[in-house]
Amino acid sequence: IANTEQAIQRSNAISYSLGLYSGALMAVDSIAKLGVSVDVKTFDTELNKEKVRSILAKQNMGELDAIIGPLQADILKEVASQANQYQIPIIAPLTSESDLSLPNVFFSVPADQILRNRMLDYVEALKTDQNIIVISDSKNDTTRILIKQRFPLAKSIQVLEDEENISLDIEAFSLLLSLEKENWVFVETDNFKLVASVTSILNSSNTEETPVRMFTTNKNKAFENDVVSGTHLSNLNFTYPSIYKETANDAFVRSYRARFGSSPDRYATRGFDLTYDLLLKLAYRPDLLAVSESIGLTEYSGNKFDYAKDLASGYFNLASYIMMYQNMSIKQITP
CATH class of the missing domain: 3.40.50 (Rossmann fold)
Known part of the structure; x- marks a missing residue:
């Protein structure tokens, strides 16, 4: 049973990661078209904490402006702890909260x-x-x-x-x-x-x-x-x-479909929105911890972000949607 659970967990992690990664690639391309140069490094954690430690040991942490991921809570904690020594912000793509008490973590998913x-x-x-x-x-x-x-x-x-x-x-x-x-x-x-x-x-x-x-x-x-x-x-x-809304046939969706041959799922859309939001903010000021206190609500293809700072536990996204089924479709309600 344990092996089956691990296989399912790994399968889900791969699916989520591929979606997020494909969306992030689109965000990097989009920001480059605005004339912003981005140096991106991508690593496979293999869902292994020792692998992550090996990756971090080979990096010059002082040169990094931000880190997106990893997905798993225990591995996220390892990365956040090391990055906090250099005041590097960590973006948690699919996590709303954890037992982390570090000021450099951005929990992008609103808590229940x-x-x-x-x-x-x-x-x-x-x-x-x-x-x-x-x-x-x-x-x-x-x-x-x-x-x-x-x-x-x-x-x-x-x-x-x-x-x-x-x-x-x-x-x-x-x-x-x-x-x-x-x-x-x-x-x-x-x-x-x-x-x-x-x-x-x-x-x-x-x-x-x-x-x-x-x-x-x-x-x-x-x-x-x-x-x-x-x-x-x-x-x-x-x-x-909901933490996300249904995507329309916007520029991101059309570009994604042209590049990958299919429409983006919610994870690809989240990967784009999360990465694009991060890159725009860093382009405005290369200090995410500072800029997040001056820029309020931001919204993109399917997600929005409005981070509030907790003195000890990092930044928490307060933005969400109200959605409703109607006439066999799902629409956003504007309260």
Whole structure:
């Protein structure tokens, strides 16, 4: 089992790395067209901490302006610790937080708490007299409590769980639905079977007499599983916070397609946006730690960045999107 888990981890890491790397190549090309010269060095960590130590030992760290990656948290910690001695900023491409307490790390992925608060702020600003219901499993009871704190009149129902099954009491849930008000239902779980089941139930309940809209504060992989109906999500105007938006057919997408023969996935788009943001800021002033305190929100093809400094733990990205399924597509909502 351990070997299988390691193989899956390595496969995912390779997929993410290739996407990020292809996007970063596009960013370097794009910045060069603006007349900015960039000296880029690329290294394969092989998911090995000793390999990383060997790479770092051969580098003149004092000549580096910034480092993007590595992806893995333990290897990232090794690089960040050594780079901190030279005040070199480290950009964590896919990490929102860790046990690192170093002032030179830029966590480019907004933390779950940031996304959750963004979603609740959006709902609170939009709400008039809607009937709010929270469906959660035991793992996400803390989120249920947070939603109830924000909306004291919200109703809640926890799912039925045993060793093999997880389900929703349909009769108990139907009693919570309002016939006079629109029903806004938060679904808080990371179990794809529960997401599929609840989404189906909500879709069946969504009628002219009992309109239902579906929300979550954490759209994890469970909501992206193939067993979850995209049609149902669209019918329910499923709304969620996100670190990225759907890319349009912009200059980056067209250039990427021309170069690689396919459209960029979310990791390629992130690789472009992350690298382009870094290079533009360094071109403006070759001191990322300083420039990040004077430049606010930046946005590119599919991602945006707004770093806030924590005195001991580095910089954290506060920027995010609110996205909604509608008419079989996903659109960005501007609060």
